[in-house]
Amino acid sequence: MRLLSIELFKIWHNKTSRVLILGYFLLIFSIAILSTINVEFGPIKFNLAEQGIFNFPYIWHFNTFVIALLKIFFAIIIVAMIGNEYSYKTLKQNLIDGLSKSEFLRSKIYAIVAFVTLSTLLVFVINLILGGIYSDYNEFQIIFSDLEYLLAYAIKLFGFFTFCLFLAILIKRSAFALGFLALWQVFEGIAYGLMRWKLSDFIPVLSAEQVIKFFPLQAIGNLIKEPFTRLSAIQNIADQIGEGFTKDYGISILNIIIVLVWSGLFIWGSYGLLKRRDL
Amino acid sequence: MEQTLLQLNQLSKSYGRLKAVDQLTITLKKGNVYGLLGPNGSGKSTTLGMVLNVVNPTSGSFQWYQGALDTHQALKQIGAIIERPNFYPYMTALQNLNLICKIKQCSTDSIQEKLELVGLWERRHSKFRTYSLGMKQRLAIAAALVNDPELLILDEPTNGLDPEGIHQIRALITKIAEEGTTILLASHLLDEVEKVCNQVIVLKNGVKYYEGPVDGITQTYGYFELKAKNLEALESFLKEIDEVETVEKNTNGLKAVLNAPLASEELSEKLAKAQIFVTHLAKKKPSLEDQFLSLTQNQ
Structure with a gap:
């Protein structure tokens, strides 16, 4: 708790971080605004909320996917706070004042866990409220089915944030670390493209999909698959034009393990960097 | 302890x-x-x-x-x-x-x-x-x-x-x-x-x-700063004293560095006996700076 309070003290007294965090939680609430969107597309008119996006249990899938997009807000805070520790040399001062390197890292990780927990709880509550208002099905069993999406949501955030933590400690400069994150995304895309193109020539038994899912960002992204094509309205349209989707939208245990292993590696790597480097 | x-x-x-x-x-x-x-x-x-x-x-x-x-x-x-x-x-x-x-x-x-x-x-x-x-x-x-x-x-x-x-x-x-x-x-x-x-x-x-x-940075007994009208006589006399290691001439007069303890009044007495009267006599300890420089340069 002492370590968590140290980190929260640092975050809370920074105006930018405070604004970003408050903005983040406000944006989560604003997902409710989606319910009021009326789509008018030529002759097709519909209200999003009435298309079943807030139906249990689909809402667990839809909202966790959409709200997870906001994770970049807290990622910026993590990267910026660590960049600050290096540029202000306060990491050095913290160590001199008697924080150990592992305590320093743990204070960051506890803050991440606290944030992920809070965010997950909030998503849970918002879904119950929105679902309660708009869902066509209100049976207890249906409401609380597919809750694994919440677990996936928490792990997705945790995985992403530990990746950011590692990059920030590795690169020390917040802007470069975020740039590197974007670059890494591009790299995974290129790697995937190359593998689709050539991999089967070298190792016929492996497909690009099988390999790419072990890459960190891809693994994090795969945790919750995009929910849009699962909407009945879109499924209907697809069926009409003869392009039926057959896709597994579930949460895969393997995927969760991959992300957790990556998180472990990132934390271990961060500690290794902290320990090895002179300040 | x-x-x-x-x-x-x-x-x-x-x-x-x-x-x-x-x-x-x-x-x-x-x-x-x-x-x-x-x-x-x-x-x-x-x-x-x-x-x-x-x-x-x-x-x-x-x-x-x-x-x-x-x-x-x-x-x-x-x-x-x-x-x-x-x-x-x-x-x-x-x-x-x-x-x-x-x-x-x-x-x-x-x-x-x-x-x-x-x-x-x-x-x-x-x-x-x-x-x-x-x-x-x-x-x-x-x-x-x-x-x-x-x-x-x-x-x-x-x-x-x-x-x-x-x-x-x-x-x-x-x-x-x-x-x-x-x-x-x-x-x-x-x-x-x-x-x-x-x-x-x-x-x-x-x-x-x-x-x-x-x-105690250097083993030192200090040095004397001396001035007199007849500097040559003073210099040659100082060189004869056992406790004096070296005599240097500088703009302010003479600097006699000691290699053994020697009090001001003893030196003054010796000078008086030799009929050399100084206008200035001061015993000094080297500053930390001097000691530090001699220490780091000698070794």
Whole structure:
């Protein structure tokens, strides 16, 4: 708790971080605004909320996917706070004042866990409220089915944030670390493209999909698959034009393990960097 | 017996082929004011960095409180300022000190006292980034004192300050030393060390040249400054005296360096007997600067 309070003290007294965090939680609430969107597309008119996006249990899938997009807000805070520790040399001062390197890292990780927990709880509550208002099905069993999406949501955030933590400690400069994150995304895309193109020539038994899912960002992204094509309205349209989707939208245990292993590696790597480097 | 606060055993740090600190063995005991002397790049800051847990030693070891505490636990008991004051610029002085108390797990009760000591209590609600360099440096001292440390480590505390700032910081250090806090003051400014320290450790190229009382840096019996109308006679007479090692001529007259004890009145008596009357006779001790230079150049 002492370590968590140290980190929260640092975050809370920074105006930018405070604004970003408050903005983040406000944006989560604003997902409710989606319910009021009326789509008018030529002759097709519909209200999003009435298309079943807030139906249990689909809402667990839809909202966790959409709200997870906001994770970049807290990622910026993590990267910026660590960049600050290096540029202000306060990491050095913290160590001199008697924080150990592992305590320093743990204070960051506890803050991440606290944030992920809070965010997950909030998503849970918002879904119950929105679902309660708009869902066509209100049976207890249906409401609380597919809750694994919440677990996936928490792990997705945790995985992403530990990746950011590692990059920030590795690169020390917040802007470069975020740039590197974007670059890494591009790299995974290129790697995937190359593998689709050539991999089967070298190792016929492996497909690009099988390999790419072990890459960190891809693994994090795969945790919750995009929910849009699962909407009945879109499924209907697809069926009409003869392009039926057959896709597994579930949460895969393997995927969760991959992300957790990556998180472990990132934390271990961060500690290794902290320990090895002179300040 | 004096308690040993810090013990360094054969502590070394290499950066590639460069040996920044070479097999350094030092003992710091409670109640002393130590000066860590050495020119720029002599390994002072690296040594402090190692015992303060921010630089990894290449070999050797160090122990705080005779091994009774882990390094990071021991650091909570001491206060240290190295090179530049490092604080969170977006926090006020008060917030910064509160954070340090959280880290050091000490009471926040003495924050007001320490801020008043360094004259920053009035500005406690100003953000750190609005402070002048002198104020930042004084806040760093307040921060280092906030846990009432047993040992205060100061690395070049007057670097980059104007004369008034330097004077304020020195006065503060003297005051703290008088209260009985053990101090380790690293500096390349010799008069600074001479004024406040009773023990010195001299480093050059990462090697320890001397450790002991300030006066004992070199075996010295001092020297005489003499002037007379007939300088030649005086010079040849001085050269005959057994206790005089060398005689040098300079713009102010003669400088006779001793190799054995010789009191002023003895010399004066000898001169009178030889019918040589001087216009000026003064016995001097070499300054720390002279001693330091002769020490680091001779070896």
